[in-house]
Amino acid sequence: MFKTICQNRITSAANEPQKLLMKDWATTTMILDGLKTSDDTTVWQRFCGHFNPLVVNFARHIGLSAADAEDAAQETMLAFLKAFRGGKYDRQKGRLSDWLFGIARNVILDVRKRLPREQLMADDSAGTSYWNLVEDPDAAKFSWDTQWRRMTLVACLEQVSKELDPAVFEAFSLYALEDKPVEEVAVQLTMSHNAVYIAKSRVLSRLRQLEREFEGLDEKGVV
Amino acid sequence: MNCPNLAVIEQYISGRLKTIEQTEFEKHIELCSVCKAATAEAHQNKLLLDELRTFGSDNLISAKQIKNRIDTIARAQEILGNRYKVVQKIGEGSSGEVFQAVDTTLDRPVAVKFLQANDSNSQAGTEIWHEAKLMSQFNHPNIAHIYEVCEAGSQRFIVMEWVDGRPLTEAWKELNLQQRLRLYCAVLDAVAAAHHRGIIHRDIKPSNILVTADFIPKVLDFGIAVKTCSLGMIAQGLYHGTPAYSAPEQISQPVKISTATDVFALGVLLYQLLTDTLPFPQTDPKELFNAIRIEYPELPSAVQEKIPIPLQNICLKSLEKNPSQRYTTAQNLSDDVNRYLRGEKVWSRPSFLVDKVQQEVFHHRQKLSVWHSNQLITQKEFDKLENIYERMITPPDPSIIEARQLSLSQVCLYLGGWIAVLGSFVLFYKSWEQIPILWRPMPALAATALMAALGITMWKRNESRLAVGFLATANLLIPIAVLLMLGQWHILPASHYPWGTESLARGSTDASSYLALGNVQLCIASSLWLAFSLYFLRTTRSSIFAIFSIIAFLMFLTVCYVIGDIVNWEREAIAAHYLIPGIGLFIVGIVLDRRGYVHYAVPLCVIGLILVVVCLSVLAKLKKVLIVEPSFLSSDELIFLNFMCNGVIYLVLAGICRLFKTRLQRSLAQILNWLGPIHILGGLRVLDFDRFTVPASHQIVYRTLLPIASIAFVFGSVARQMKSFFFSGLGGIALAVHKLTTKTFEGLFAWPVSLIITGIIWMFVSFLVPRWKASVDLKHKK
Secondary structure (H helix, E strand, O other), rough: HHHHHHHHHHHHHHHHHHHHHHHOOOHHHHHHHHHHHHHHHHHHHHHHHHHHHHHHHHHHHOOHHHHHHHHHHHHHHHHHHHHHHHOOOOOOOOHHHHHHHHHHHHHHHHHHOOOOOOHHOOOOOOOOOOOOOOOHHHHHHHHHHHHHHHHHHHHHHHHHHHOHHHHHHHHHHHHOOOOOHHHHHHOOOOOOOOHHHHHHHHHHHHHHHHHHHOHHHHHHHOO | OOOHHHHHHHHHOOOOOOOOHHHHHHHHHHHOOOHHHHHHHHHHHHHHHHHHHOOOOHHHHOOOOOOOOOOHHHHHHHHHHHEEEEEEEEEEEEOOOOEEEEEEOOOOEOOOOOEOHHHHOOHHHHHHHHHHHHOOOOOOOOEEEEEEEEEEOOOEEEEEEEEOEEEEHHHHOOOOHHHHHHHHHHHHHHHHHHHHOOOOOOHHHOHEEOOOOOOOOEEEEOOOOOOOOOOOHHHHOOOOOOOOOHHHHOOOOOOOOOHHHHHHHHHHHHHHHHHHOOOOOOOOHHHHHHHHHHHOOHHHHHHOOOHHHHHHHHHHOOHHHHHHHHOOOOHHHHHHHHHHOOOOOOOOOOOHHHHHHHHHHHHHHHHHHHHHHHHHOOOOHHHHHHHHHHHOOOOOOOHHHHOOOOOOHHHHHHHHHHHHHHHHHHHHOOOOOOOOOHOHHHHHHHHHHHHHHHHHHHHHHOOOOOOHHHHHHHHHHHHHHHOOOOOOOOOOOOOOOOOOOOOOOOOOHHHHOOOOHHHHHHHHHHHHHHHHHHHHHHHOHHHHHHHHHHHHHHOOOOOOOOOOOOOOHHHHHHHHHHHHHHHHHHHHHHHHOOOOHHHHHHHHHHHHHHHHHHHHHHHOOOOOOOOOOOOOOOHHHHHHHHHHHHHHHHHHHHHHHHHHHHHHHHHHHHHHHHHHHHHHHHHHHHHHHOOOOOOHHHHHHHHHHHHHHHHHHHHHOOOOOOOOHHHHHHHHHHHHHHHHHHHOOOOHHHHHHHHHHHHHHHHHHHHHHHHHHHHHHHHHOO
C-alpha cells in the first residue's frame, strides 16, 4: 500500500518537479530531518520532487528506456528511504549526493540485468562502438554530479525568483544570463543602469546564500 | 577617490578597468572596508555566474523537456518505410537516436540517425541539416559517407555508411608511435578535407573515429554533431560521455565555433596518442570545465618519457585556449605533423611556453637594469644579454632562423644559386661568336624566369626558406640577364645617345672579348634590379634584399652620375658624390633603427658607414677635409693632418651615435671608437717617417705629441670604459717607444732602464690610487 502511495506521488513529482519547489522552500537538511522523524507525506513528496527527475535522467543516461528509467527511479527512492530509516546514512561520513549515487547505480544495474537483451539501448553486441553510452566509467559519476549541481541551482533560482520582485529577476536574467548589454536591459525594463547592476548583485548574493542553505553547508558541513 | 559604484566594481572584477583606474581602485579598497567587502562579494558572485553560464540560461530557467523521441525499433521502422529494414537501436547520439538498418534495395548495412523533432526547426537543427546535405556530396576514404538525407513528415533522418570498427584510442593500443601517427595523419587528412569545404565536425572524440579491421580510420558524424556541450545538456542527458574533447569556446557562452574548435579536439587526441592520458583528466564537471577554460595541461614529456619535443609543441599549440593562437585548420596541423614525419624542423611554439619564457625574461630584464645601474655588469655584458633576451622574446620568423642555419639543404640551395649566377656571368664575360645572337642571352633569361617562378610558387606555399633562396638567385640574375639581352640584341646601344657613349662595362685591354655596354643599358638594368630588389624586400621582408637594394641603388647612382656627366672619374668628385649618399644611407639607417626596423637599419648603416669612411679617406688623401691649409706645413703633413682630422670626425660621430642609445648605434659607436684613435695615432706615427718630406723641427713636435696623445687615450679609456682607446693608446706608446729608441735615445742604456722603472712606478701607483680616491671621497663627505 505504501508503495502505491509513493508511486502516485513519484509520478506526479516527476511530472511537475518545479511546481513542488514553488510551494515551499526546503533545504536538504529540512527534508532529511522530516523523513527521519515523521510520516508527513509532503516531506516525502519534496524528497521525490528533488531527486526523482535526477535518477530518471541518470538511468536514461546509463541506457534504460524511459519507462524502465521511471521504474528504476521509484525503486531507488524506496531503497533510499528504507536504508535511511534503518540509520545506514551518516551525514558526517559522506555527501548525500554520493550515497544516493551509490544506491541509484546499484538499482539501475540490477534493472539492466533483469531486462531482456534486445531492450537495451546501448547493446554493444554488433561489434561497433557507435555512440557507445558507457564508454567512460567516470562518465556516469560525471553525469550524476552535473545533474545534482543543476538540481541545486534550479531549486535555488526558483526560490530567488519567488522572493524578489519579478522585474529584478528579469533584469538579472537578461543582463547576467543572456548577456544582453546593460543599456538594452535598462531600456526594456525602464530602470536605471545602476538598478540593473544592483539587480544582478542582489540575485547572485541571495543565490549563494540559498545554495549553502540548500546543501546544508552552514549547518553541518557537507551534506 | 569617492566610493565606486557597482558598475565600476563590476568592471574591476572583469578586468576591464584601465591600469590607472585599477591602481586607484585598489588603493581605495585598501582603505575602505565597505568597498572591500563589496568587491569580495562581487568576486564570489562572478564565480557563481560563470558556473550558471556554463549550464546555459535555457536549461536553468525553463528546463526543456525532450519530446517525440524515437525510442523503439517499431517507431523507427514506421518512419523509414520499406526501403530500410531496422535491425537494432545502437544508441542515442548528441543530436538524435541512431539505428542500425539494412538498405533493402542495395543490400548494404547502414546507420540511420534521426534528428530530434524539436531541433528540426531550430537554427542549430537547420544548420545540421544543411551540413548533412553538403557532406552527402563529399566522398573521402576516411570519412563515413552520408548516403542520403531524408524527410518523412516532420521527421528528418540521415542515412550513412555503417562502420564496423573500434574507437581510435582502442585501436592504437597495440601500435607504436610511428604507426599511431600514421593513423592520426589519416584522420587529420579527413578533417582537413572537410574543413576545406567549410564543414566543421564539432564533436571529434575517439568514439567518433572508428578504425576498421584493415586499420583504416573513419570519422563519423561529420557536420551533424551538436554544436556545444553545456553542463545543462549533460544534466538533461543530452550529452553523453565526458566532454574532455570540448574546446574552451564550446563550453562558454556565447558559443563561437570555428575550424579551430576541431583542432582543439585533434590536439586532445594527439595528447592521448603521446601519453595515453587525457590532457584534462578531471572527472568533476565543474573542475573539468574550469580546467579546459583556464588551466594548462601537464607537459606530455612530464607524463611520458622520450616524447619527441616537436610533437609536444604541436600538441600544445593545438590545445591553446585562444582559437586564434591554435592552428586555424586541420590542414595546418597536418602540415606540421607531416613536417615532423619527414624529419624537417617544426617551429610551432605553444604560447603558454612562450608566455612562461617571456615572464621569466621580463623579471631577468628588470634585474639586468638594476645590475647595470649598480655596475655589477658592464655595458657590453648588458648589451649582449639584452640582445639575447630580445631575440628570445621576439624570435625572428622560423623560416629566417632556418635560412640562417647552414644546414645541408640550405648549403645546397645557396651553392646552386651561386653556381647559376656564376654561369650567367660567364655568358656575360665571354664572347660567343658561334652561337646565334638570338640565343646568346637565352640561358640567363630562362634561369631568371625559372628561379622567379619557383620562388613565387614556394612563397605561396609558405615555404619561405626555399622561396627566399630562389628569389635571391633570381634577383642576382636579373641585372646580368637584362644586360645580356640589351647588349647582345643591340637594344639602346651607346652609339645612339651622345651622353651614353661612355661605357662602364667596356674592357680596356681586349674590347672585342667583352660585351660593350652603353650607359643607357646599364641604367635600365640597374633600375630594374633596384625595382625588383625593393619589391622582393617588401614581399618577403628578408634583409638580404635590403643589401641587394643598396647595391642596386649605388649602381644606379653611379650610372646616373656618368650619364649626367657629373663625374669625370676624379677621386675628389667621386668622394663628394658618394659621401653625401653615404651620409644619407647612414641617416636613413638611424631613422629606421629609431623606429624599430632594426633588420633594415643594419645593412643601411653598415654600407653608409663604409661609404663615409672610404670617401673621407679619399678626401683626406686629396687634402680636402681640412678647410684651412697652413703654409708652414708640407704637403705630406697636410695629408696626415687630414687623416687625423678624420679620426676626430669619427670620434664625434661615435659620440652622436651614443646619444641615440639603441643597440645598433652603440655597436656603430664602438666601430667608430676604434677608427678614431687609429686614424689619429696612426697619422702621428706616419708623420715621423723619413721618406715623407716633414721638416726636422716638425718631427720633434710629432715625436713628442705621439706619446702624449697615446697616454691621453690610455687614461681617456677610464671615463667610458673604452677598450678601443686603451688598446690604441698602448699601441701608440709602443710606436713612440720604438721611434724614441731608434731616433732620440739610440744606444743609451739608461733609456730601457728608465722605461722599466717608470713601468714599476705606474704599477705601484695602481696600489695607491684607490686609497687616495677613498681619502678624497671622505674629505668631500665631511
